[in-house]
Amino acid sequence: MSTEPGRMRLSPEEHARLRRRARLRREVSGWAFLGPMFACFVLFLVVPVLGTAWWSTRFGGLIGGTRFVGLDNFTRLPSLVGAPQAIWNTVVFAGASVPLILAGALGIALLLARLERGGAIYRFLVYFPVLVPGVVAALIWLFLTNSDFGLFNEILRAFGLPPVTWFATDTALGVLVALDVWRNVGYWAMFFVAAIIGLPGELYQAAKLDGASAFARFLYLTLPMLRRIIFFAVVVSTIWAFQVFDTAIVLTRGGPAGATTTVVYRVWQYVFGSSNKVGYASAISLVMIVAILALTLLQMRLLRSRRGAD
């Protein structure tokens, strides 16, 4: 009867057996391919995340043993010397650097995307600071902020202005923000250029015919269409800003008076600068991990729901 002779020859048992075998083969090959990477992922990422939670309930040092103290580390966190300051510094840092980076990047991207020719050289130069390791960037900035021969004060001097002490308590964090803008603006500029070039050109033609000004086209066309992209950039660059450490340790050494001591810096100090604060370090780390997980989930959620909408 059947036009598929191959199917006819299989008894139901045989069919089921073959399906089981194919399924088994899929399971085995799937885990074989995933296995090596997944083992590293679990061992060096999942386990340490859980480990941070475990350590956050301990009091003591990395060497010399710890004891269980429940949630004491978290309740003591607000009154701990330096901990609220570190969190505050990090939040201020992120709050200042993220808008500056993204606004600057968007501006550069708009210029680059409209350029008729000669974009390659600008892209190369704008992106170059992105490739500088934070430590090296901090060394370079020592030469900009030095009060005797730093570039910033030389420029001020050329205009007849008094020199500035760049590493005072109220300016040092600003210097770190400026460094971060310098180092990251190129990354997001390239990101935005790709997005802008991908926008449909007909809409702009139509808007132009209707007499919309360049600014109106930006405000009512470009920005709304880039909303998801910008949201992604805000979340990711905020998460990156939370992690600032290497520039702070080399350029300002956390100072003066803890003015540039960030969360990761404080964690590092608790672990390696004292013998019994590993629990505090883990408690702050966990707060940061939870904040970042919340941001990640928020983003996944919004990206998914928007995709469902359009």
Place this chain on the structure above:
Amino acid sequence: MAVIAESSAVGGRQDLKRLAVDHARIRTRQRRLRELARHLALGLITFVLVAPFYYVFLASLKDSHAIFQYPPELVPWPPFWGNYANVLSHTNFLRWMFNTLFVATTVTVLKVFLDSMAGYALAKIDFTGRRAVFLLMLILLMVPGGALIVPLWSLFNSLGLIDTYFALILPPLANPLGAILMRQFILGLPRDLENAARLDGLNEFQIYWRIVLPLIKPGLVVLAVILFTDQFMSFIWPLIATTSDNLIVLTVGVASLRAHGGVDYGLWSASAVMSLVPIAVLFFILQRQFLARSLAGALKQ
């Protein structure tokens, strides 16, 4: 009358034509002016972004007296090479550089294989737990290494691997970004190819090795660039994982020049310039792949 009307009509047509030509000329001029303004703005921005490099390069060519001179020499002549000689003779710089390049290369090579295999499994093989694993990777994608130093240190310490190359190479392998990217790339491949390959009797590994890998080569290069630069720049874990001068990587070594030893602007400037050489060379060769580094982030999930 007819003649006059005709001539005026012709004149009108010529006027119109001239008007159109003028209009076009004005528009071209406006376009050129705008283009010029864009070039000026971008030129200014790139100048500001690049000036710090030039300034530190200048400083590296000055001795300890010339650096304090005002106004600063914009072209120090004759250049003073002593700072570079100092970096090479007074520090372990070349060893640090070797360590960085060795670790970064090893991590990159290992990870390109691990990630492309994992990406293949996540994209093409239907096994139990696939969705859960992928979701877990997405969720933990952004967890920063700086928050994991306590458990990682104690793990490696209990394994007796602190202050070895293993401590530098193993933890970066956990990063799920590569597997997620590779999954994305492999999902974009047409299904027919692997079906044809399967009918030809190729097994999963042969399909991955002979069909998939060659097809996603551009993606592999971008991944390699991402991994290599991330590794080149990594700092906090190497700072904690290694202590002996023969094992520390470039970023840790350069930071130690600032942390220990006195104020030595010559040493700092020359080591900063030398640190940038490898990545600058690589960027020059692989410009497009580097710029795609940003775009990889734009991949929708």
